[in-house]
Amino acid sequence: MKPAPFAYHRPSTVAEAAQLLAATQGKILAGGQSLIPIMSMRLASPAALVDLNHVPGLAAIDVTSTAVHIGALTRHAALEANDAAYLANPLLRRALRHVAHATIRNRGTTVGSIVHADPAAEMPAVLRLLGGIVEAVSSERGHRSIDSADFFVGPLESALQPDEVAVAATFPHPPGGSGSSWAEISRRHGDYGLVGVGSLVVLDEGRRITSASVCLISVGGTPVLVDVTDASSGTTYDAVDWTAALELVDAAIDPESDIHATAAYRRQLARVLTGRALAQATADAIARVAA
Ligand SMILES: Cc1cc2nc3c(=O)[nH]c(=O)nc-3n(C[C@H](O)[C@H](O)[C@H](O)COP(=O)(O)OP(=O)(O)OC[C@H]3O[C@@H](n4cnc5c(N)ncnc54)[C@H](O)[C@@H]3O)c2cc1C
Structure with a gap:
């Protein structure tokens, strides 16, 4: 399919782009990798596109x-x-x-x-x-x-x-003594993740965990941030048991079923990937402290 007709504007400053956006009630065009497919499928039909790509200084x-x-x-x-x-x-x-x-x-x-x-x-x-x-x-x-x-x-x-x-x-920047990781499962390379988990773990000088958090995708309407510090804090990195953290994540998410995965499968993936992400972030923190 092709997009519905739309006006195209090419501002050269941010002020001009903002004025055009307000005047036309259109949409900003950035990379077009989401907007153009959506328009081509007629899931959106903005009256105007305001193309940011010719505004200098925005790629720094x-x-x-x-x-x-x-x-x-x-x-x-x-x-x-x-x-x-x-x-x-x-x-x-x-x-x-x-x-x-x-x-x-x-x-x-x-x-x-x-x-x-x-x-x-x-x-x-x-x-x-x-x-x-x-x-x-x-x-x-x-x-x-x-x-x-x-x-x-x-x-x-x-x-x-x-x-x-x-x-x-x-x-x-993440705080000193921290490590991070991203764990994700998708059906094919390059697809959106069935579930993805970012993790940040912070250690003190005694290699005890002082804070730990995860943020999950594809398990709710927005990114789901879960602070799991209470489930692990004060434990040294090599003695940590993340079981309580997995329970906190399980209680925070609300996955849905779709053509790619059932809600139950997403819930299981969230547990597995959270455990993996926290372990990887902890190992990363140890490596960075040692470096
Ligand atoms: C096949 C395919 C697979 C993809 N897989 C993934 C994936 O696995 N993970 C992932 O994260 N993304 C994925 N994407 C999306 C990709 O990351 C897009 O680049 C991103 O979602 C939108 O960025 P864009 O610059 O292309 O925005 P556009 O498509 O230009 O715009 C997207 C929306 O944001 C608005 N917008 C954009 N920039 C601004 C701005 N500066 N100010 C105000 N409004 C703005 C637009 O008006 C529009 O509504 C995929 C896309 C495709 C086509």
């Missing part, structure tokens, strides 16, 4: 002492390949490798994925796990920062208002 990756900052046009592939971002925060590359295929990552943007808010997408969960921020601009109300805790509202629904352009996202 800035690694500071506290965070990785990316612009709205930073492609998944550029962030995945960025060694400074990987060194500061390995979870970014680890999760990005599960986002679709390389060709889609070449064009799709990480901020676009966050705004699209697919509950099966990896990078919204990474932003949520790390406590990141989305920067938004509207022509009426100016700039605001939206905490990831408030950003994901429901399936394909974020707190971004229809007249707002997301201009950047910030992924804070």
Whole structure:
């Protein structure tokens, strides 16, 4: 199928893009890897597209002492390949490798994925796990920062208002002594995950666990963040038993059945992958402390 007719605008500044978005009640076009298929299937028929791709300065990756900052046009592939971002925060590359295929990552943007808010997408969960921020601009109300805790509202629904352009996202660095991992099962390489789990484990100098958390995809309407610190804290890394953490995750998720997997299978995957992700993140923390 082909999309319904739409007007096409090519702004050259963020201010112009925000004005056009408000005036046309259209949609921002970033990488087009989700929007164009949806339009082609006539699941959405926006009257206008406001193409961000000709606005200069939006593709930067800035690694500071506290965070990785990316612009709205930073492609998944550029962030995945960025060694400074990987060194500061390995979870970014680890999760990005599960986002679709390389060709889609070449064009799709990480901020676009966050705004699209697919509950099966990896990078919204990474932003949520790390406590990141989305920067938004509207022509009426100016700039605001939206905490990831408030950003994901429901399936394909974020707190971004229809007249707002997301201009950047910030992924804070994980704390010292931490390790991270991403574990996921999909039916074929490049498919959306049946379940995916990001994990962050923090150890103190005595190699005791001081905090542990996981964020799961495809088991609810939004990324599901579960703090499992109470299930493990104070235990040394080699004596930890994650059974209580798995129970906390089981209570927090609400998976659905679809053509890809039953809810019961997703629940089982969530347990297996959570155990795996926590063990890998703990091993990563030990390796990083030793390095
Ligand atoms: C076959 C296939 C497999 C895929 N598999 C995966 C996967 O496994 N995991 C995964 O996470 N993703 C997957 N994707 C989606 C891919 O990651 C997309 O790149 C991403 O979802 C959207 O990014 P985009 O830049 O292409 O956004 P677009 O498609 O351009 O836009 C998506 C939506 O976000 C809005 N939007 C985008 N940017 C902004 C902005 N800056 N401000 C305001 N609104 C904005 C658009 O208006 C639109 O509503 C897959 C896509 C395909 C086609």
